[in-house]
Each structure stands twice: as C-alpha cells, then as structure tokens.
Amino acid sequence: MLALLLPSLALAAPIRIKDLVEIDGVRGNDLVGYGLIVGLNGTGDGIRNAPFTEEIMASILERLGVNIAGEQFRPRNVAAVMVTAALPPFARAGGRIDVTVSAIGDATSLLGGTLIMTPLNAADGQIYAVAQGTVLAGGAAAQGAAASVVQGVPTSGTIPAGARVEREVSFELSSLSAVRLALRDPDFTTADRIAAIINREFGRGVAEMTDPGTVAMNIAAARSGSPAQVLSRIEALQIEPETRARVVIDQRSGTIVMGADVRVSRVAVSQGNLTLRVEEAPIVVQPNPFSQGETVVVPRSGADLTEEPGIRMAEIAGSSSLTDVVAGLNALGVSPRDMIDILKTIHAAGALHAEFIVN
Template sequence: MKILQKILLMLALLLPLGVSAERIKDLASIQGVRDNQLIGYGLVVGLDGSGDQTTQTPFTVQSVISMLSNMGVNLPPTTTLQLKNVAAVTVTATLPPFARLGQTIDVTVSSVGNAKSLRGGTLVMAPLKGADGQVYAMAQGSLLVGGAGASSGGSKTQVNHLSVGIISGGATVERAVPTALGQGDSIMLNLNKMDFTTASRIAEAINQKFGADSAVPLDGRTVQVSAPSGNARVAFVSQMENVEVEPAAGAAKVIINARTGSVVMNQTVTLDDCAVSHGSLTVVIKTENTVSQPGMLSGGETEKVANSNIDIKASDGKILTLKRGVSLGDVVKSLNAIGATPQDLLVILQAMKSAGALHADLEII
C-alpha cells in the first residue's frame, strides 16, 4: 500500500501544473472607489528639549504666536520666544473610500524644522485638507515614535528615525467624499495593468457569470459592466469581484540591478541565435530545428523541436556547454559561473538587445 501511495505521489508531481487564475478584485478596481490624500500643518508640543531651534526656524515661532493668539493670548510685539519643546510638523493621512463623518484614520507626523526628536510629543489640533483645499479631517493626539536615541559627551547613537511618528486613529473625518458607485446603469472596471487580452478575458468571464452583453471592454484599461441600481448593486459587485480570470502573460521583460548583479526575467523572454564577445568572454548561442516523428500507435503529430547549444568561453580555456532550449537564464547562470561581473552581464545583455537577439524589454534599476 505504501509503495502504491509513493507511485501516485510521484505521478502527481510529474503532472503539469495548471495556470492559476486570479480574482477580478486583484486585477482591477472600480472607477470612483479610491483613496484620497490629505495633508496639514501643525505643532508638536511637550518635547523634552528636543524641539526646533527657534533661531533657525522662525516659522515655528510664528506658528506658536498664531496659536496663542487664537486662544486669546496676545504677546507684546517685542517678545522673543526661546522654544525647546515645540516642533513644526506636516501631518499626512489617507482618506479611504466610503469614509463617514466621525470615523477615525491613522496619521503620519513628520518634522519640518531641525527638531532632534518627536518622541513623547503631542500633536495639537491640525486640520487636514484635500487637493481641493477643503478640510476633511482634524488630527490630534500623542505620537508614537518607533526610534530611540541617546547622546553624551559628544557621542551619539540612534536607532531608526526619531523625526517621524504616527498616531493610530489620530484624525477624525469631518467631511465625506461622495462616490458615484450607485449612480447610472453601469460601473467601470479599471485594470491595474493595461492589457487588451486581460480586459477581454474579464469581460468574457463576467458575461459567462451574469449573461451575455453584461460587460464590454472599452480599451486595454477599462471594462464597462452593466449593474443593477439601488441596494442590489453592492451584492452584484461582491459576486463580480470574486469571479476568477486567467490574466494574460505579461510582456517579456528583464530587470537588472547594476549594483548587485541580480537579473530577474519572466517566462516570455526568448533568445535568437547570436554570438557575443566581451573582453575575455565569448557567448555563442546556436539553435538547430529537428523534426520529431511519433510512433504510429501513439496518435501524436509531427512537431519541430529546437535543439540549442550555448557555449561560453573564457581566456583561460574554460568552456561551459548547456544543451537545452534557448534560455536567458542559462546564459546568465553560465556567465556567473565563470566569474562575470555585474557590469559584464549588463553590457552583454544590452548588446543582445541591440542586435535583436534578445526579445525583451531591459529595465535597469
């Protein structure tokens, strides 16, 4: 029995794996359902002598005077403030879709001046505005700074950043952003990546699920979907998001990190016959097409088979030969085996691309 189980397991491992499908919610988003960025300016008080140096940051003093004036405290014009426990900061947040009045969102507080640390500080009420200049939230609360630092006798040590902190649930939504989800007789799906094949497959999957002519691809980025109105639209969108679609294979691309020598490629990268010589390295790629004749009883068809040889020679006479299909991975692996530098890889791949032998887009990071 155990032997039979082992045989079945081996057969299962030999079977080809199917292409995994993805949900529509992972491939596209609904037009109009989006985040909105908010930004504001404020003061952090209660610092332990680690605030802005007011002689170098006059805007901090002006902000303190303005805040005190709004609270009914009027200082003489000749007053000189020497502040150590106050820091001017920018406050940023992301307003999620369908956020309602009274809900709280997280905020990030970052120092604007030369404060040494925001640890232990409290953000004074600061309005957060959107791109239209309207106030959408009010932020206030105690900061949580993940870093730590200490200094003594001219020596200083620090872990992580001390000039940035967060306030969990530190802003209260004061204005809602209207969304057009329930308006009209259709919704628009915006693909995360432009691809005509994927857009067509999404439309076909939706039509199979909800009936013909339910979805129409408008272009490589947008799919128009007919949807019921009213409260039924939410249930419709929920079912539509979980429809699985097999996305199209991405464009052939090779990503090269010139600093580390890392080379990452996808499965659609192909090579043609070519010969590349760079310094003491020589790369020869040759493909010979043969015809495979199946047996009469197998019921198969005659197919062309590409037998490829890759020879890489160095000045010391070392030769590496790979008898496989034309694969860029084999070329890169062989170059690394004989000590090619990241710059060698970069130059060779660029030469292959210029000669038309490398069918892929090169992206250097």
C-alpha cells in the same frame, strides 16, 4: 543567483479580478496639514532657525486665550511638522485614519512628542479630517560632547488612527447605471478574459472590453440588484492574466529579476576583464657630503597591464526559455554585476526578446 533570476517557472496562477482592476471613480484622496508637536525632550526646533514654529505656537496659544505678544518665548520642546494622510474611498464621518508627521524645521527627533489638533485639507481646500495624538517616531538619536549617533529617521513618525474623519467625499455608487473596470496593468488579452468571464457569470453580455486598460459593465443588463451587489459578485472571479516579458535590473543593489516569458535568440557570450595598474614610488636623492647640493625627488613609475583569463565562450540556443537562459548564464560563472553587463549587451545585440528596464 538562481534566487535572483527565478521568480517562478510555473504557469500563471489564477488571480481574482479584484486584485487586477480598480473601479473607475472609486478612489482615495490625499490630505495635508501644518501642525505643531509638543512635549519633545529638548529636540525641537530652534526658534531662530525656524520662526514659523513661533508663529504657529503663538497662534495656538492665542486661540486658547493666552497672550504672549512681546514675550521672549524660546522653548526647545516644540517642532513644526507637515501632517499627511490618505482618505480612503467610502470613509464615513467619525471614522479614523492613520497620519504621518514629518519635521520641516531643524528638530532632531520627534520621539515622545504629541501632535496638537491639526486640520487636514484636500486639494479643494476643504477640511476633511482633524489629527491629534502621540507620535511613534521611526528612529532614535543620541549626542554627546564630541560624538553623535542616529539610527533610522527620528524626524518622521506616524500616528495610528490619529485623525478623525469630519467630512465625507460624496460618491453615489447606487445611482450608477454603468461602471468601468480599470486594469492596473493594461493588456488586451487580460481585459478580454475579464469581459468573457463576467459575461459567463451572468449568462449574458454585460461586459465589454473598450481598450486594453478598461472593461465597461452595464449594471442594468446584469439584473442582479444594486451596483454594489454586482461588483461583489464579480470581484472573486478568477482569471489567468497575461503580462509582458520583462527583465528588471537594479544597478544599485545588483538585483536581476526575469519574467517566465523571457526568450533569447541564439547567441554566443564571452566576457573577460582587463586591468591596468600604475604605481608611483618616487625616490629621494641626497647630495654628497659637503657638496652644497640640493635634495631632489626623482619620480619612478611602474605600469602593469594584465588580462584575466575570463570566461569561455558560451552559446545560448535560440528560443531559449527562462530556465535555459539562467542555466547558460550561470555556466559562465560570472558575478551578478557582470551578468548585468552581459544582459545589457545581449539586449543591445537584439537577442533578448523582452522589455528591458534598468533602475
């Protein structure tokens, strides 16, 4: 339980600015394409169930000079897939990026397949990369006459460095006279500390907090060369970020994570379980011999209501720290599932002073 509730009781450690912010305008781009995987071991699309596979296969063969119009072509070693990738910022033509392939038909496995040359488009419709290569599937599947087994997800896979960048995204960093640092977790105190340490580094006012999620920097005022040189100088600076007190609960796995700044007002907690059990045990009654009667079923029910002793009343003192909260809840001897209910109730009572997130 302590392992679930105690991420860290130490003070916030200094974090580099590069791990707290993004440079406004410096971003990647999502790419998508529609391609064909060949070389599968009979685990490809059924052409009758995925006619689009036949269409793209015929299109590829026609581009290669093979005419199959009117032919009955029904292979089981090809599969139509969606190909996705992320084009990182400052990617240059000729560089390589990873791609992910996912079956869109009724193929059962992509294991051992090879992706045929597939153009990857961005949101503007332009081709930015071309993908091709051997697929590394993430699972395995086996099937017999009366049983089958599937491990992982064999209908999805990756191709490391499987796409070559053909077009660059234009972004002239060197021409910027000002840049904005966007905080990943907006906070007034953190943004103010970032601006203060940058101004201290350059010895003049070059950075200013404009809102809790943005710090604006004047590149010309820094007098340190190009924007890239200025950013390289500040990204290693360290500050202690401030975060909101949070309690995060995952009901599916029973995981509870509480931040070090969580506080609880004075509250008393008790918890118990009430169990109602109803059992049906019908009795079959046979008629007397030679009485010409009928066999009847007589219902018989048993009901039992029990209340477990539960836990004793426990008091959590006011302004308790995370250590006190964990110690008090563990003293109740409850399971993680019961502790989730207790935390919900404490929050509903207004005694839990933290952002309460339930997933």
